[in-house]
Amino acid sequence: MVVAGDDALAHRLAAELRGVYGEQVTLVVPPAQRSVRPPVVGRTRATALFDRVSAAVNRASGNGNGNGNGGNGGGDGAALAGARVGEPPGSERVLEAAELTEDVLGDAGVERAAALALVYDDDETNIRAALTARRLNPRIRLVLRLYNRRLGQHIEALLDQASALAGAPLRTGAPGPGTSGDPADPGDPGRDVYDASTTVLSDADTAAPALAATAVAGTSKVVQTDGLMLRAVERPPPAPGEVADPGLCTLALLSATANDPAGADGSEGSGSQGPQLLPDEGAVAGATGRGTVVLENVSYAGPELSSGRGVVPSFGSLLSRRLRWSFAGLVACVVGLAVASMLVTGERPLQATYLTLLDLFAINDPAIGEPLGRQILQLCSGMVGLLLLPVLLAAVLEALGTFRSGSALRKPPRGLSGHVVLLGVGKIGTRVLARLRELHIPVVCVEADPEARGLALARRLRVPVVLGDVTQEGVLEAAKIRRAHALLALTSADTTNLEAVLYARSVQPDLRVVLRLYDDDFATAVYRTLRAAHPGALTRSRSVSHLAAPAFAGAMMGRQILGAIPVERRVLLFAAIDVGGHPQLEGRTVGEAFRAGSWRVLALDTAPRGQRRAASAASSRGPSLVWDLPATYVLKPEDRVVLAATRRGLAELLGRRPRRRAGT
Numbered sequence: 001m002v003v004a005g006d007d008a009l010a011h012r013l014a015a016e017l018r019g020v021y022g023e024q025v026t027l028v029v030p031p032a033q034r035s036v037r038p039p040v041v042g043r044t045r046a047t048a049l050f051d052r053v054s055a056a057v058n059r060a061s062g063n064g065n066g067n068g069n070g071g072n073g074g075g076d077g078a079a080l081a082g083a084r085v086g087e088p089p090g091s092e093r094v095l096e097a098a099e100l101t102e103d104v105l106g107d108a109g110v111e112r113a114a115a116l117a118l119v120y121d122d123d124e125t126n127i128r129a130a131l132t133a134r135r136l137n138p139r140i141r142l143v144l145r146l147y148n149r150r151l152g153q154h155i156e157a158l159l160d161q162a163s164a165l166a167g168a169p170l171r172t173g174a175p176g177p178g179t180s181g182d183p184a185d186p187g188d189p190g191r192d193v194y195d196a197s198t199t200v201l202s203d204a205d206t207a208a209p210a211l212a213a214t215a216v217a218g219t220s221k222v223v224q225t226d227g228l229m230l231r232a233v234e235r236p237p238p239a240p241g242e243v244a245d246p247g248l249c250t251l252a253l254l255s256a257t258a259n260d261p262a263g264a265d266g267s268e269g270s271g272s273q274g275p276q277l278l279p280d281e282g283a284v285a286g287a288t289g290r291g292t293v294v295l296e297n298v299s300y301a302g303p304e305l306s307s308g309r310g311v312v313p314s315f316g317s318l319l320s321r322r323l324r325w326s327f328a329g330l331v332a333c334v335v336g337l338a339v340a341s342m343l344v345t346g347e348r349p350l351q352a353t354y355l356t357l358l359d360l361f362a363i364n365d366p367a368i369g370e371p372l373g374r375q376i377l378q379l380c381s382g383m384v385g386l387l388l389l390p391v392l393l394a395a396v397l398e399a400l401g402t403f404r405s406g407s408a409l410r411k412p413p414r415g416l417s418g419h420v421v422l423l424g425v426g427k428i429g430t431r432v433l434a435r436l437r438e439l440h441i442p443v444v445c446v447e448a449d450p451e452a453r454g455l456a457l458a459r460r461l462r463v464p465v466v467l468g469d470v471t472q473e474g475v476l477e478a479a480k481i482r483r484a485h486a487l488l489a490l491t492s493a494d495t496t497n498l499e500a501v502l503y504a505r506s507v508q509p510d511l512r513v514v515l516r517l518y519d520d521d522f523a524t525a526v527y528r529t530l531r532a533a534h535p536g537a538l539t540r541s542r543s544v545s546h547l548a549a550p551a552f553a554g555a556m557m558g559r560q561i562l563g564a565i566p567v568e569r570r571v572l573l574f575a576a577i578d579v580g581g582h583p584q585l586e587g588r589t590v591g592e593a594f595r596a597g598s599w600r601v602l603a604l605d606t607a608p609r610g611q612r613r614a615a616s617a618a619s620s621r622g623p624s625l626v627w628d629l630p631a632t633y634v635l636k637p638e639d640r641v642v643l644a645a646t647r648r649g650l651a652e653l654l655g656r657r658p659r660r661r662a663g664t
Contacts, residue, residue, distance in 0.1 A: 001556060002108045004028035004100055004129065005119035008518055008545040009145070009203055009552070013117055016553040021651045026093045026108045028100065100129045105136060115141040115556040119203075123147055127155055130198070134159050138166030142198045143555045147427050152200035163196040199555040203548035208431035210547050210566040212439070214540045215420055215486040215514045230574060232565055233296045237289050247294030248627065249600065250284050251644060252277045252567040254291035275567045277646050280596040293567055295602070295644075320398060326391050333384045334360065337377060344373040360385040409455065412444050412464040417483035419444055423470055423500055424491035425454025428516065428544055432490060437461050444479045446470050470500045476507070486512040494518050498526060509534055515541045547571065550647050557654050562642065573645050576605070577653070580637035584653055591631035598649030603627045605640040 001023045003014045010029060017023040097104040100120070110116055110133050118126040118133075126144050133140060142159060146152040213234075232251055253276040276283060284292070334356060342352035358364035359381030367375045419442035422433055429445075430453055436443050445458050445465045458465050468475040470491075481487065487504050489497035494517050501513045513530070517523035523541035530539045547564070550571045554561040562574040579585045585593050585601070594600050603625045625642065635641065645653060 002026045002110055002113045002116045006030050007121055009119045012545040012549040013552050016549045020647050028095045028108050030098055031096045102132050105133055111137050117143040117556050119145040134162050138163050139196045144200045146200050147202055156198045156200045159198040203544055204427045204431040206551050207544045207547040208435050211432050212435040215488050231296050232293050234293050236291050247296045249295050250292050251295055252293040253279050253287045275570055277572055278597055278600050323395055330388055337381050341377050356381055409465040410462055412480050416480050418485045421479045421481055421484045421487045423489045425452050429490045430454035430457055446479050482508055488514045490516045510537045512538045517541055573650055576642050579635045579639040585635050586637050590629050590633050599643050599645035599653055601641050601643045603642040604629055
């Protein structure tokens with residue numbers, strides 16, 4: 001396997017392939033002095049802020065030794081994280097190159113590799129390298145990281161077509177156990193049907209649902225691909241005497257402290273108190289007082305529709321409330337004058353209204369020689385007409401101003417409360433913003449760059465935006481942080497995220513906060529310290545590379561990874577797999593194929609083998625899937641199933657033996 005990238009995702013992906021799947025990995029990264037995002041640069045200031053928080057906790061608790069060691073542990077974790085950039089753990093070979101040229105790809109062994117992952121932060125770099133790699137090795141499996149979804153679909157089709165024209169057949173079976181997937185490997189039963197597929201993924205799309213769900217309690221986790229939408233939801237533990245709704249199936253049990261704001265955010269090393277993925281019925285029945293993640297809904301989604309009202313404002317927003325009341329008053333005056341004219345002159349209602357409007361616009365003849373009542377009504381109508389002129393002028397000016405500001409950024413309204421403050425609308429922040437608006441959650445964005453990627457989306461969705469450096473005084477106050485429900489700090493700088501969270505907590509101690517931090521070890525250290533400093537508030541720290549790497553690794557193994565959902569600090573994968581060639585599935589019933597803690601069959605694809613790809617591409621109607629499979633159904637070699645699996649469970653199912661480490 002060859003992994004090429006310039007940030008934490010490349011290192012995390014290499015470690016995932018090496019540690020979970022037992023693969024030989026060549027990692028191509030920029031030289032340390034030219035790294036695009038060197039974590040050591042911003043770590044000094046972040047560590048100083050981190051030590052400041054640790055010192056505050058020491059003074060508050062009066063236990064300097066215990067908490068001091070915790071703070072030192074966090075600082076050591078940050079230093080080790082910086083050291084890993086030069087020498088990432090778990091990769092057998094590291095190749096440094098400032099640019100991913102054809103010679104560099106040749107030195108990395110692309111011509112002999114089974115798969116290549118291009119996870120640079122720049123889409124153009126990944127596309128250019130993918131075209132070169134496909135030319136060097138038409139049979140290599142490609143996994144690309146692209147932010148642009150539409151461009152990704154075209155590139156995927158183009159690269160697959162290039163592979164087909166070069167005469168590289170697609171692998172239909174899984175590589176044999178312990179094999180590399182190389183066509184020259186005599187021990188690989190699938191060497192004659194090589195997998196030359198192309199998969200385009202986005203770390204932003206993978207991580208955004210997790211970040212949005214973490215910030216807002218009770219939101220669901222959604223996996224959507226090829227017209228198929230799986231919706232999982234976290235449910236609190238049932239009250240005494242109540243029975244929890246299991247949904248379609250129970251995907252995970254949350255950690256024992258998940259409902260405690262200051263509780264541990266469970267990971268694989270949490271032991272029996274941590275989350276349990278894919279538990280059996282006995283574990284679910286015996287888990288009292290623990291929340292669950294259940295598969296709640298499966299549906300087919302059509303093409304994505306643009307959300308929001310667009311840059312053209314609605315008719316109701318053209319005029320202010322004061323002007324609308326003014327028009328209502330004038331209409332009431334006209335109606336009153338028409339009724340009075342009907343009573344005074346004895347005219348029919350339509351004729352009386354017509355005469356009133358003529359008087360209103362001063363185009364009627366003077367009421368000379370007519371009764372006194374008619375003359376008084378004509379004078380009153382003229383006065384109302386004079387009042388109408390400035391109101392019409394104000395309405396025209398206000399409507400023009402509304403159209404002019406229709407493409408401008410909105411400011412937070414004065415009475416806003418209970419909203420989410422989103423700090424940073426770059427690649428990750430833009431996807432999170434779209435996800436929050438899909439859930440109809442009020443959002444206020446804070447961004448320092450006036451040319452940021454997500455400002456166009458915020459303008460289209462009419463989301464309030466505060467432009468300014470969050471580290472400057474008054475910026476968070478302008479975003480109404482004192483009345484906010486949660487803060488999502490998702491900028492690309494650890495320093496900015498940490499400083500914003502510290503200041504926000506000083507303003508509102510019980511604020512729910514979610515941090516995006518570059519390194520997962522540093523994120524864990526920050527989380528523990530903030531939890532100790534604010535035990536009554538919910539704090540979560542997330543690493544985007546930690547959330548996205550399992551999906552990229554599964555795609556490199558040649559499996560269609562439909563998506564991934566986070567369960568605290570663990571990840572559950574959804575994959576589409578052919579039953580043939582997998583003895584753990586073939587010839588077994590659905591109940592027998594279920595392995596607690598590893599994998600679980602969720603659905604069966606009933607479409608003919610030759611039509612599956614076409615059906616999957618038809619997002620308007622979705623693939624032909626059966627979700628209510630009986631436990632007695634026997635899986636046949638020609639069947640294709642959708643299953644949920646853990647990282648190590650998927651590695652075992654693919655025929656790899658995960659390397660065991662000390663303590664795991």
